[in-house]
Amino acid sequence: EPVHMNVSYQPTNWWALPYVLATKKNWWADVGLQVSYSTFPAGVPQIASAAAGSWDAGGTGSVPAVIGAARYHILTVGITNDESATNVLIATKEAAARFEKNPKEALKGQRILVTANSTGEYAAAACLHKYGLSENDVTMVNLGQAGIMSALTSGTAGFGALWAPNSYTLEDKIGAKIVCTGKDGDAIIPGALVVREDYAKEHPDLVAKYLAVYLHAIKWEKAHPEETVKALQEADKEAGVPISEKYAKVEYQRPIFDLAEQLEIMARHGGKPSKVDVWFDRIAEFMKSKGSLQSVPAASSYITDKYLKMVNDDPKLKAFANDASR
Amino acid sequence: MAQLVASRRPGRGIPSAPELAALSVAGLLLFFAAWYGVAASGWVPSRFLPGPQVIAEMIDRLAQQPYAGYTIQVHTLASLKRFALGFGLAAALGVPLGLLMGWYRWLDDLVTPLFEAVRFVAPIAWVPFAALWFGTGIGGPILIIFSGAFPPCVINAYRGARQVDKVLVEAAQTLGAGGLRAIGEVLVPAALPSIVAGLRVSAGLGWQSLIGAELIVVSSGVGYLMVQGQTSLQTPIVMSAMVAIGVIGFVIDVALRALERAVRRSWGDQG
Amino acid sequence: MFRNVKRAFRRSDQEVLALDDVSFEVGEKEFVAIVGPSGCGKTTLLRMAAGLDFPSAGSVLVGAHEVAGPGPDRAVVFQQFALFPWKTVEENIGFGLRCRGTPSDARAAIVARYVELMGLQGYERAYPQQLSGGMQQRVAIARSYALDPDVLLMDEPFGALDAQTRVVMQEELIKLCRVNPRTALFITHSVEEAVYLADRVVVMTRSPGRIREILDIASVRRREAWEKLEHVEEVMDLESFVHLRTRIWRMLREQQEGAAVPGVPAQPA
């Protein structure tokens, strides 16, 4: 008798592929889960609808994860991927040319189109810092991802912050250039596996099973590069944002973490903050500086490896999570 | 000079039906010709304004192959279902409220101050609350449509009720019509033209708010189709969605206009 | 019925007294007509009896009770027809009966009788918009008659009728009142009509409306046996009738003096 669970994610994302695969390959049934999905175009409505109990567990960006933690008792129980390299500052051809000559001068006083409260904004801010600029040296203009793409296409602005696969689309269609990534700016931007705290309290076992499926998918993806790339292209096409094989392969380069790796980056050795704690604290600091948060939530209050450990401690789940054969 | 002169309505008279139909067709042709012309002239890059023929092809393709999960028909149906629920709820609550406000002074005084403030809040501003209260279920989008469609229902019913010839109400009262009957048989029919006009506006706004809702909180429907098209910079898809939105909005309006005409006819207005 | 009634209206920030200290009563089953110059407040008076308006001072009583609002015991025929534009002639006439809950076959019978009485055959399904002014007023009268109310309040009910229909209607009304007497308050501009129909005639003065005199017609009528004559014209030829008519006429003419000044304006060529 499978147990029902509401799972939420954002389609057309590299880290969404495990959900698509899990359904297609019926991995949920292997751990005795039956899931229904709620999908969202962005993290904020996703978090808001968690407050209404629309979903139990899922994946989201790190910025929404922090907001969820600060406001709605959303726990971060794992990491979907490291998207530092795919949250980028992108420029139109002309702007990119100027940027190549003198990045600082090219950026200074410009309008930078960003989606407020997104990992993209975080990456853009990191890029500015990299070139010795602060947010006061430019005008940050808030636009949705689609709006940024329209504006860049029409040449109304030169720079914008996008994430994959939107950045690929723009590169493809108008020859825009990525001038700086979050990684370049030294900002680590993880994606978060999240779960509602009260749900986790009630059903810790189900959370562990959910993690096991996701980790199983990661293992599988790592073991089957070609099939994964193909599956990603298919999934994105179905969702309405097709990407070429070239970019699907770039996507595949994004770091993902299997069970052992996850345990490692989330471990707080001797009371010291874990790697993940540090990443999230920086994001939270950034959000506080913008007035989005009044205070930085303590990492230990919402980031936990408890459920990963449960997977690790359950031989059956551990075996499933580490099985890359099917 | 005793010949029949019925056909000889002197100058500037009422234009004939065929003439009007011809003008309507001409208007439409003009619109499409202008669109085609602008698109073909290259004045606007085709990335931003594809010609009507491109859109027609795209719609045909969207009808055959699923995009953003479904074919365009399925998207449309999903939108229509949300619309029907939200608009139905707004009409079912808004029209009676407006009529009662026009009828009972105290209710008017009680509701108006609150209503006067709330109606200026954008439907999409309710998105966060819709998500917080109803999540992603059908309730969220419905709240948003409702908040767009509700005010015109109330306002027009209210205005209609206020403009009813007082002597008619008095006549009904002196004929022994109690409150309810006077409302049902005098207030409602007298306010009906105004109510239907309000429903038209309301349907328009509701439909527009729905698109707003679909841009943000759901993953099906023509609004979603549009935003997905936009993120993949496929203007033909965006405009196909706009056409679908326009056409459905038009059909809804035509239906309500037919209702309006039926109402007028029941007044014995033969014109 | 009316006790020291005053009614003031505001017109562009000024209080205008429309009725001043009007007191009179209408006996049971008595037919009282009110005549007076235009704008003297006749309609206002009638609206108060109907419960559609209220005195600024004084009180209006029906039976022992102050009038608190409109009711089907007091049917009103309005100066402006006040038909429901969205109802057919039949539906308009039957409206009051429907409100009362008369079963539909009984209602249909009554409606049919009044359609015939008012010469509206063939127009049962027509909407008011499609009728001439006179026909509309006939529908309005039928609508009130059909209710068979205790008190009839009529504001120039025959004002819009053509002369012939008007005479027929006057005869009808008087027959109706004889067979089935009703308390009635009747406003008219026609002195002849008032004298012909009423038991008493209230003559009012120009604004602010006051009572000039109340004439007793009933006693003359009984004495001179007007009832014996069938047609209006015959009654109008009687000396007693002419005498009363002229008396009222003079009262009204008096008031005309000083008001509208006759004089042909020199038209520009």
Added chain:
Amino acid sequence: MFRNVKRAFRRSDQEVLALDDVSFEVGEKEFVAIVGPSGCGKTTLLRMAAGLDFPSAGSVLVGAHEVAGPGPDRAVVFQQFALFPWKTVEENIGFGLRCRGTPSDARAAIVARYVELMGLQGYERAYPQQLSGGMQQRVAIARSYALDPDVLLMDEPFGALDAQTRVVMQEELIKLCRVNPRTALFITHSVEEAVYLADRVVVMTRSPGRIREILDIASVRRREAWEKLEHVEEVMDLESFVHLRTRIWRMLREQQEGAAVPGVPAQPA
């Protein structure tokens, strides 16, 4: 003026003939009154003369030209007052003059004269809504008079006036026509009014409207020198007047037969 005029209307998918084969003419500066039962098409006839409606067959001529549309040479006083609710009494009266481009001081003078003539002093700044029905009609009449048109088309202009004002207005009108003769088409329900005012009276039959007879009053008036008498009542007492009146009255009464059937309905208790 009217030549073989027919006019049909559609009523619930049926053609209804309102006027059938009406032909008569109004001479220059002649005053013609039309009487006839309600709904016989009098208003329709007048609207055609005004250029607001057009015949289904036949033609309507003013002067040598077929009527093509309305114009200020033919002023209309409507049965329903048709005042502009958004204009004050003054502005309503002055409307036609303004359209014509009369300078504002000349206009003010004319308006003031008509305000006085109609006894509307004190109401110059009032809106029609604030007036009684009778006062509204007086404004409507003033509005048309003020234009001093060649042809006056009046649809029961005195219908809503009280008896006294009505008589004064009739006297005014006749004086006006004597001083400054106008071609006039005048619709009324009052046979007395028609005989008193008109040079000729057109009597119409019940629907479809046809001409029953056209009576020449002018010749009698001249012969009997009605003009000598100043007041309406005096004229009405003349034998020649009573004779004409009774003749028309009978024609109308004839038609009443077979139409509205008199009979007191048995009221439900």
Added chain:
Amino acid sequence: MAASVRSASATGRSSAVSSSATRATRDAKRLGGQRRAVLALAAIVPLLILWYVLTSVTHTVSPGRFPSPHDVYQAALQISHGNGYAGGTMSRQVWQSSKLVLMGFAVASGVGVPLGLLMGWSRRAEALINPAFLLLRPIPPLAWIPLAILWFGLGDGAKIFVIWFAAFVPAVINSHTGVRNLDPTLIAAARVHGASPPQIVRHVLIPGALPMIFTGLRLSLQASWTTLVAAELVGAILGLGHVLIVASLDIYPGMILYAMIWVGIMGAAMTKALGVVEKRVIPWRS
């Protein structure tokens, strides 16, 4: 017969004012403005109390779902001081949005009312314009954003365009209906008194349609405000809509509600102002 008309003696100067129920309601009606204010308070005060009790005393409604009065107060404090929130203090946000709304509304009514009058006046113009109007009209302002960015860039122009599009529709429809519902006898009366077509438009059509035009303007004004959020999605750096957008991205219910309250106040105030204009322009409606 119970309901027959009878009266007690009807003489004397004793205008004894009886205190019947009718008189009470009549007096209440006279109170007018005062009574309305009282009733408005009667509606709002209990609602405020209920809000406070549910969110802050009984905690029936969690502050995450709906902000408590304290949350809103905190938000108000935050946005009133220093750099404010979302790029500026509340006064600057309100000012920016009012400017946008007024400009959008002005352009919309300037174009919409004449167009509606024209369509009401001439059946030919209506036949020509209506189809395209009916097709374009249901397209939501949000859908125009990409084109608005293309045509007008990211400045105020694009935002005004989005507002214009939404506000213009009710102005057209209501002016159109206003003309169509005009009593034809009034037009006939004007014609027989020699009014030329322009004079009919000026003296009959426009004043006759004015009540409906004002209905349309009210709806236009409302549409201007309700489109503000959509308009300020076009790269705003200031404005109430921008505050709402940022606050919703921050999931900051206290700030959302505070901004909504301001939108409500500003919208109601502008409507009130429009009502004052209406009273002056339409004095014949008592």
